[in-house]
Amino acid sequence: MEPPSGRTDVPGSMQSNDHQSDLNPGTVGSAHRVQCPPLSQVLSELASLPPASTLAATEPLPSDKQKKLFESLQICLKAAENADVSDALKETPDILQKLWKCRSPYLVPAAEAMANGSRAPLWRVSYGKTGVFDFFLQLIASKETIDNRVILHALRLVGNSCADTNENRETVVEHNYTAAIVQHSSNPDLIQVVIPVLYNICIDFGPAQTQLAADKIVYILLKLVKDGAFKDKDALLDYVFELIELVGEQEQGIASSPDGTISLLVELALDEDVASTPARFSGLVSGLATYLNNTRFQEICISSYIVPDILGVLSRSLTFKTESSAEDTQALAQSRLKINQILAEISGSTSFAQYYPLDSPLAQSLKTWLKSTDDQLQICSCVILGNLARSDATCERMVQDLKIHEELISILKSDVRGAVLHSALGFLKNLAIAGNNRLVLGEAGIIPAVSRLWQYESVPQVQFAATSIARQVIVAAVDNISRLLEGLPRDGTDSNDERTYLSLLLALFQKTDSTPIKTEIGRTVASICRTLVPQSREGDPTAVALLDRFFDLHEDIALPVGAMIAQSQWPVVRSEGWFAMALMASNKAGAMAVSRSLQRMEILPLLEKTLGAEASEPTEEIEQVQMKKDRDNISVLVQELLKSDPDTLAETDKSTMQQLMHSHVSRHLQDSKSTVNG
Template structure:
């Protein structure tokens, strides 16, 4: 973005009628702009007018002297050629005017400043004419720095902030001079920010005759100048502009609306991040930039929602509003305000609006930007629904929850993701999860999503929600009956999105925990035709195939934990003579070659010591079964597993200062490893090579001496 030159022609008219949006139906209090201003600090201004008596003849003489001083204020270009203001006016009309650069004669401008102060004191009508001449001159870049250095800029800033009643024409040209002088000129912007003159400019937003010039002036001050962004945030500029836009107080002019929405975005996104440490200001005004967007009233987010949800909003403005809304909802204060005031529906409406806002379909940038905006809204909704207040304000029987339920099977992927994430955040207690499955049957809709051609992000969010639901009570059985295992099995081959593969493997583990019925479903043949090769392959076979193909340690480990879970659920029952458990264990070992290899990954991974202990225990359970011994031996063919077994058996002591938790973990691993070897030696029935058996016996003898 670049600064704008503010000319007399640009500010001569107000353009088309203002656009007014439907007022909010919420009871949320929206403080007036006047009230917001009353809470903000004062700023410098000129002394009261009319304290010095100067007759009209003398005023005219001073004005002519001022004109003469301006016109004779010479400057020199890079080639040594001299120019004055008359010549400058002529050169401005030439296409190459911006090629002329030089230094102004600052000394002559000090006299201009002194005359300006006298005209002010005399309440002279010539002051407005002088302001117009200088404002026109400020359109040329070479005048800008001298105006700041000579004090002329400060003079007109004080007029803009004056507590006196000032003629509109004088204010208009004063604002023009300020805006033009600050265009791409940081040293002048520093003058404005130092004494918080931005607030004085913002106050003129309330004047229908000046708002159309005051907004571009503030825009010029703020472009690429972060201290001004921070000051705008402290001065609650975002709320003020949004309120005026919502109330139709800013004209429906494309350029002016563009400036307004850009300023809202700058005040929102930069205010909370930037600290004014680049400048040392000795001023009465202390800018509390640390608060940033936190300074804004709660109603700011309501205004953002209402404007963004307008049927006539342009995409560029929609983009600014959504970006700002996401910024505000990143703060806990605004999240809580949104929930407490029942405004989450408004955010959902903005997300839904994103599917009807008009964009240039031929523009890849617009398409990409819209995608990013939807992600921002969804992230904000995720944060909001994670609030502790959310479940209390929006129970399962609320209209919002019903809307989300309908979105689970919507055609728009971001609506589906939103529904899964927000309802998943509601599923924080066993009671709620059971109601969702038992009464709402939401798991059936989620499983239908898994069977569809939904994109990876949708699948991932649906799997995450299902995993939450699988934790509670009898939900595992309900998920199994609804076909969760066949549904996730197709996703074990979803190589394009590893997160989907991991989640699909993870939920398989989740639903078989202590569930013989679901373990049986996992062992279901892939074909019911006895003559088909697939008849001897099961869903677990597909999971083990994923183990062999993937390079992901988390996925491999999760598959290992699934196998361990099967052993935990079936082995004790089989030991007690349960026929179903015995039959299932037989199927586990006879149909699934290499079934213990995933357990080996649990043991060799080093990130989670508890998972490693799980692995030793699972191998010990396998070794207690005659068929399982062959699987254990197959696992021990992995040299790393075999070496770790030896280390676990010899872990007889710990170093001084080692944490008690580590000592306990080592002891647990050693005991599980010892049981593993004992069971293997007892049940292996010749599957162990003699040399390997001798080695295991030696290891256990050494272990027996140290326990």
């Protein structure tokens, strides 16, 4: 917590398979404003392909010799079943080269037989060592037109040979064969093999994930899905979405992805036929969240008016059937959290209000979401509208024209979850910074509304935010100070002691262990003193009456101010405490309250230390100025306490202050005006 308050961003809210492969949403059309380059263009721009092929040039061979070559290959494969695999297969690369050299039709069954052999885990390393693996990689990377059946079996062999076999994966990555494999994704006859191959190369192997990311695989896969490449191939989609999750977090891939990647992610997440299961939907949302952590894609999202569609994605997350499994339920919950975090980040951008002003359809829709019965929609509304509340003019319009504060106060009074309360409080805090809004908020009942949350122990962030708003609305606002000092409704007990809303804050001060909450309560008390004490000196009857009530009904009113002085985390807060305590001491009833707090909060040692510090001790000029102010205020405090001589001032404390008066205070008072310096 940083006690000196200002407008802040409103907070949003408080697996893959491990087996190997054998709003009314905005119209989706809005995402089309971002250019999505065609697949052919992206594939043609892939990183440089592997080195030149070492495959032999064409040389005819009689068909009977071709047949004998194939039979020799079969013998080798048969022998490998019962002997040392590498030894049995050592002749196969030469046989394959000869079949290729004559462009033999036997290459198809030969490739199939070799691919079938790659199913055996023990053969995979041998394929790599003997050169079989390299041969088929070169076929895949060849620029020559090759029978689809040969390429299909070559892909099968590569995919199987990479399963749990890092030696072969390293070969693929070293020569960037991933790009060659990806090139075949545009072939509808091969797509059903390309995807599992890429999966087997990537799973649990970071270098391949990095390389594929650089090859723009996320965009390529999304574009394939969008273009219908997986129609009637539903089983492949699970691999596709898992690949997107595996590779999507690679920075290199995000940086190189086309602008249209973001619109594809949003559009597919909204497509009920594509993102038809919680798992697929959650995978797309994870990708969306990753890309929108990048500033470039955030700005694209804002300037291309994609934000309404992201709201649509949040709405879509609520449409899945409630009988989903526990795993799906958890995945959807995480997706909603990620979407709201995305929206919090985006709406916090300085350019957001330029494209989505307060009178935009987006803002109007969000205002209706404040009344939603769904937590996540309410949080979303509070987050985005709260981040639009960046200027006094906007905040005043929200309160005085749109009456948004009334919906927010209704939320505070309702039985919603802590995350919703936290977001609503963050929004209200921004609205309360505009001075002209404070009285309107007070009239709307904000103090009783937040007072019930001062006991919200299960979520300390809510407790703190509710305490902070109380301080915010009473700054220089006598009417709201009066409301804070109003008596609480009687609870039916026989007690004759009158308790106020401020009494509840003081009770929280005594109960909580939270230094930020204690400090915020102290700052509330200090703010009341800053407003009422000067006005009461001028004889203002309202201020005089309120100040009497302030001291008479709250015996321990000085303790929170003492806590401001006792804490060491924020020097500026300590200085604010000295100032407030000096103001208190200038009032007779206040002097009694201050003297009671001196021993309980161990203030005197701090007072002596501050007065006794040499002027040269602080190293920064700003520290020297602040230290001088502190000494001035302490000098006034000591002078006022000795002058008032309250009965509650212990003799030992009085003696100490008299000594300080002679040794330090007189000197400081001669050097400074003897007035409180705030």
